Amino acid sequence: MKLDPKIPSGPLAEKWTKHRNDIHLLSPNNKRKHKVIVVGTGLAGASAAASLSELGYSVEVFSILDSPRRAHSIAAQGGINAAKNYQNDGDSVWRLFYDTIKGGDYRSREANVYRLAEVSNYIIDQAVAQGVPFGREYGGLLDNRSFGGAQVSRTFYSRGQTGQQLLLGAYQAMMKEVHSGRVKMYNRHEMLDLVLVDGKARGIITRDLVKGTVHRFEADAVILCTGGYGNVFYLSTNAKNSNATAAWRCHKRGAAFANPCFVQIHPTCIPVSGDYQSKLTLMSESLRNDGRVWVPRNKDEKRHPNDIPEEDRYYYLEEKYPSFGNLVPRDVASRSAKMVCDEGLGVGDTGLAVYLDFRDAIKRDSKEVIEAKYGNLFDMYQNITDDNPYEMPMRIFPAVHYTMGGLWVDYNLMSNIPGLFVAGEANFSDHGANRLGASALMQGLSDGYFIVPYTVGNYIADVDLPKVSTEHEAFAEAEDSSKKIMDKLLAVKGNKTVIEFHRELGKIMWDKVGISRSKEGLESAIKEIRALRDEFWENVNVPGDANYYNKYLEFAYRVADYFELAELMAIDALDRGESCGCHLRDEYQTEEGEALRNDKEYAFVSAYEFLGVNGKLETKLHKEQLEFEFVELKQRSYK
């Protein structure tokens, strides 16, 4: 396996412009002869499908949900970053680039991240022109708020529903192209496998989730926009249908999987309340602009939080990180929450929560001002917990939220399989070991609107793509192997449900491959994952049949893949003998408990090649060395 990042030469600020000038074009009448498959309709998928269709390609787009508008990008709350510098606070493309590379703890590619920052401003222009109702000032111009890991205000927002509004913008742009006839939409279709012909990605196998039938689709290129794999942990802020199957199947067909252990644990989520819990709910990071995070100073504190006087409150983020305070990056905030809870200072029934308190902000600004900023989030909190956050502090705890790892891609966002492009959270590209808030929406839309449409065209113009038919034996083989997996799952007829297995897997992952990891814990996690996987294939109970709507069969297929991916995540976490960003190894910490990076030995992207599963996952590690030409590697400090 050869991994060439294909980073263009030249000064950082000129790479993308130069590359765009160099890449090959297709004439408009040739574009319509080429078909591109887009899998997933979140921000990356919908924006890519719309943009490619506008260019003239024939596009087929697939969603597992009943409408593309429901993709999980819709749930992003806080905002989207861009380097507009509308606040005149000194922001620039360079600063957004620098904050993102530093926020990612120097484990991402300079060239990719710089391009992301460069393109960010066009996204805002595009969204405004589509009618996305961003927050505005009295003069009618766009407003900004602050987010973690930055000292400028560069985050654009639509109340607490920025993801929804941006996704609807991209969805509507795509529906405009459906109307034009160039985009064909397949809803309630799940990708089961990737089809390679002559070493190139030439199609996919899908299941019509309503009829249960399996189908073949051919194309000149496949763009995977299927999101992250946070649901490996069972409990996460991801939607229930978000899954890793499409990406994992591509990995099994030869695509390298990069940095699988980089998982972001978001600091502000509603804590777990019981065993029946099916998912965790995020409270936007924007709340940390006005909310103060604290725990009682005394372990045996019994008083109601409102009765605890100032001197008995431990505002641990403000004390430990005076210059960033409550706005430290997510990894630092999550780790700190875990540390105070480990010390026995946690609150609530389980002791696994900290307070996020708006008392002082309400006193300072009035309840009305706070309500205007965060009203829908406060309502959501009250709905779930039955507590009123205007009157008492919220209880929050970290939860799995986003995966920085994903399929390996080069500068063109193409995987090591020619013709397989990967965009949005599904790739590993831009966030290194930790993603800053309001950067996921930026990356999804940057990839979909402004990068993939160029680079896919370049690929199609460049390579020889003889016509393939879905009758080709590669399609038959892929269809057959997908069907066999379903038949096998249905034939087990064991005693434990898919959800029971998934919950157990999630517990192993949360306890041993979660906020902090150790050699000992990871080695035991790998053993436990293998044993549970074996048991899954012997004892799972999948109800019903494959030939009609059957949600539990869909889940079983996905959980089977999680069992393999989970092992890879633990293997990677074990191999990375340093702490960086969200990856905290107990053995590698500074005296103050901060992540201790090891740039000498670990300044690389871990890219894994799949070799097989036989009791254990057989895998081969390839390293893409990260070159830092333009920024100096420093120990991150938010003090």
Added chain:
Amino acid sequence: MSLMTINLKVWRQKNAETPGKFEDYKLDGVSEHMSFLEMLDVLNENLIKEGKDPVEFDYDCREGICGSCNMVINGRAHGPKHKTAACQLHMRTYNDGDTIVIEPPRAAAFPIIKDLVVDRSAFDRIIEAGGYISVKTGAAPEANLIPVPQDTSNEAFDYATCIGCGGCVAACPNSSAALFTGAKIAHLNSLPQGQPERDKRTVAMVDQMAKEGFGDCSNYAECEAVCPVGISISSIAAMRRDYIKAIF
């Protein structure tokens, strides 16, 4: 923490062609902190263990934003809590021994797929007819070149917040999609960016709504009452006003 026993009457239907009926289930050990959908998860786990077919229902985000869930609970779309999607409903709303009736949203334009799952693709086709501003990627002017008064932007947001769940259709005696269609028209037509296509959009979307087999609006306002995000029926007034202006 108190645990409850809940009696359920759930609509079971194999597919659009086969007639459906209510089945009764008794569920013990329901915690007040469970969400309504988690209660149904527990029911399904029990059914699977008994070798029975689990109840199919649509869901995804479970945060009230994706619009997947839209079941009708005791005759009311999304259940009893005002401005709350079914997935955000919690069992603390109910008492020990309560009977809860759960059925799919019923409308000719939403054919049943299985149990509580319906086909809402008619909504996509209404958006496809004109629910967008035609701007190609790359063609947008600088964002602050188009100032939008704060009030206008806030009003546009209030309409744009529609989650496309179809609760409005389920609640309407006419099975009208006027609130859904009106919300998108009012969102886009209220903004300066939406003006060039205002007439064309309004007529195309309203005509598509009729073609899909949704009924007309008779001002019952049941839709606004059940809307989980509180879309106002003033959007329907805006749609009608713009439709009349566009056709004369």
